[in-house]
Amino acid sequence: MAISHGIASGMGGIRTAGDLVARMQMTRGMKIREAKKYVAEKLKISVEDVADPVVMAEVREDLDLGLVNAIPRVTKGMDAKFRIADILGIEINCVSRFKRKVGLSV
Amino acid sequence: MEKYKTRMGDGFSVEMTEAEIQRDIEEGTQDAANRAKIPPLTGDEIRYLVELFKSPDNAVGVKRGNEVILSYDSGTTKFKRANVSVSKIQSLQIYERMLGSDTLELAHIDYSFKPVKPIVVFEQPILEQALLMTIPPLFYGAMPNLGLYSQPDGPCANPADLLPKGKIAEARASYAEAVEHAVKDMVYVGSEMYESGADGINFDTAAAAGDAEFLATLKAIEILRKKYPKMCIMMGMASEFILGMHGEVFYDGVRLAGLYPHKQLELAEKAGVTIFGPTTNIVTNRSLPWNIARSVNFAQACADRGHIPCHACMGMGVGGVPLTLSPPVDALTRASKAMVEIGRMDGL
Numbered sequence: 001m002a003i004s005h006g007i008a009s010g011m012g013g014i015r016t017a018g019d020l021v022a023r024m025q026m027t028r029g030m031k032i033r034e035a036k037k038y039v040a041e042k043l044k045i046s047v048e049d050v051a052d053p054v055v056m057a058e059v060r061e062d063l064d065l066g067l068v069n070a071i072p073r074v075t076k077g078m079d080a081k082f083r084i085a086d087i088l089g090i091e092i093n094c095v096s097r098f099k100r101k102v103g104l105s106v
Numbered sequence: 107m108e109k110y111k112t113r114m115g116d117g118f119s120v121e122m123t124e125a126e127i128q129r130d131i132e133e134g135t136q137d138a139a140n141r142a143k144i145p146p147l148t149g150d151e152i153r154y155l156v157e158l159f160k161s162p163d164n165a166v167g168v169k170r171g172n173e174v175i176l177s178y179d180s181g182t183t184k185f186k187r188a189n190v191s192v193s194k195i196q197s198l199q200i201y202e203r204m205l206g207s208d209t210l211e212l213a214h215i216d217y218s219f220k221p222v223k224p225i226v227v228f229e230q231p232i233l234e235q236a237l238l239m240t241i242p243p244l245f246y247g248a249m250p251n252l253g254l255y256s257q258p259d260g261p262c263a264n265p266a267d268l269l270p271k272g273k274i275a276e277a278r279a280s281y282a283e284a285v286e287h288a289v290k291d292m293v294y295v296g297s298e299m300y301e302s303g304a305d306g307i308n309f310d311t312a313a314a315a316g317d318a319e320f321l322a323t324l325k326a327i328e329i330l331r332k333k334y335p336k337m338c339i340m341m342g343m344a345s346e347f348i349l350g351m352h353g354e355v356f357y358d359g360v361r362l363a364g365l366y367p368h369k370q371l372e373l374a375e376k377a378g379v380t381i382f383g384p385t386t387n388i389v390t391n392r393s394l395p396w397n398i399a400r401s402v403n404f405a406q407a408c409a410d411r412g413h414i415p416c417h418a419c420m421g422m423g424v425g426g427v428p429l430t431l432s433p434p435v436d437a438l439t440r441a442s443k444a445m446v447e448i449g450r451m452d453g454l
Contacts, residue, residue, distance in 0.1 A: 001422070004438045005176055007167060008443055009442045009443060009445075010206060011173045011175060014202060014203070016206075018173075018175065021208070022175045022208040022453075023305075025453065027338065035175075051170070078238045080241045093303050093337075094237040
């Protein structure tokens with residue numbers, strides 16, 4: 001099911017900017033076109049490129065937003081979300097809670 | 107006359123001529139339009155669907171640029187159900203790194219808010235740990251499942267026992283009592299998981315037990331929205347039609363029994379839902395062209411009227427996907443593509 005939907009219609013998650021576009025729907029209530037446009041502007045790429053795994057692999061590596069492959073010194077979880085929150089200009093619940101936990105200002 | 111292979115709503119193969127496909131699509135969209143009092147699909151949209159079913163390809167997909175967000179119900183439990191021996195966190199990592207999932211969902215194997223309540227303290231550390239090592243947004247999901255509050259599973263008298271005896275007032279009183287219990291459980295679990303860092307809470311298969319369950323879900327969401335203004339709240343419906351099991355339940359002055367998806371969406375927006383999941387049930391003895399046309403028509407009415415993103419429910423037996431445990435790729439990808447490009451969904 002997940003594989004078939006992913007191939008037919010999915011953005012591709014962290015292979016592309018799927019997770020970032022999802023965050024704009026979830027935090028700002030944006031519809032799909034608006035969310036893609038917002039992410040593309042923040043990443044300084046075209047709207048078409050947000051679902052392109054080749055372009056996005058480079059963008060994610062450059063901005064250190066986390067990648068599918070296990071590459072040394074690349075962000076892999078919470079650290080990636082710190083950067084995503086910053087680049088997209090949104091609040092991520094677990095990032096804010098993590099900051100409070102370790103005494104960083106939110 | 108050339109025939110094209112497609113399927114029935116139960117997934118079994120059937121061969122149809124172009125004229126038969128077109129007739130079923132027209133009947134499917136007209137059925138949705140008549141029931142929900144919405145415009146039927148246009149001539150161009152009907153032709154698009156005819157071509158979709160004439161295509162000999164096994165898998166089909168949206169045009170480049172039309173990709174949408176995928177969200178999931180009962181996320182981690184899918185691995186348990188398939189008897190795959192991995193932990194919940196490993197399941198989430200598989201979704202993230204191998205299935206290309208845009209969002210993730212953590213869930214308890216008994217996927218309802220009531221059974222989660224006593225074990226929520228065991229779910230929270232799993233969520234907290236998962237949040238440290240995953241990147242996509244992570245939901246916590248469960249079903250409102252009002253049925254669990256009736257005897258013998260719950261404290262309230264069972265309306266299904268009372269109604270055949272003509273005890274309508276008593277049955278309605280039981281539903282009202284169950285609503286209060288369910289609201290407390292949903293608010294408690296939703297609050298705890300959000301306090302642990304969840305990106306959102308998914309209320310899945312809402313209104314499965316009818317109008318009283320829909321009311322309970324809307325009331326819980328209203329409370330959570332006031333308590334946590336930034337929380338993402340997703341609500342996926344159980345069917346295209348709210349069953350009037352109570353019959354006299356209202357939300358914001360609107361009677362809940364009999365509402366179709368675009369009207370459900372209006373109330374979801376008022377309650378504070380962030381992402382709405384319209385659902386259309388499959389009719390197993392009608393063809394896939396009929397079912398998909400009907401499903402995308404209901405969804406399109408939501409996309410055109412709504413102010414929030416819509417993710418159509420596209421699991422087995424809903425949204426034009428055949429009612430079978432192993433949906434065929436040809437059927438599922440056609441439903442998926444049509445729901446995005448004709449249903450105009452923001453996600454699935």
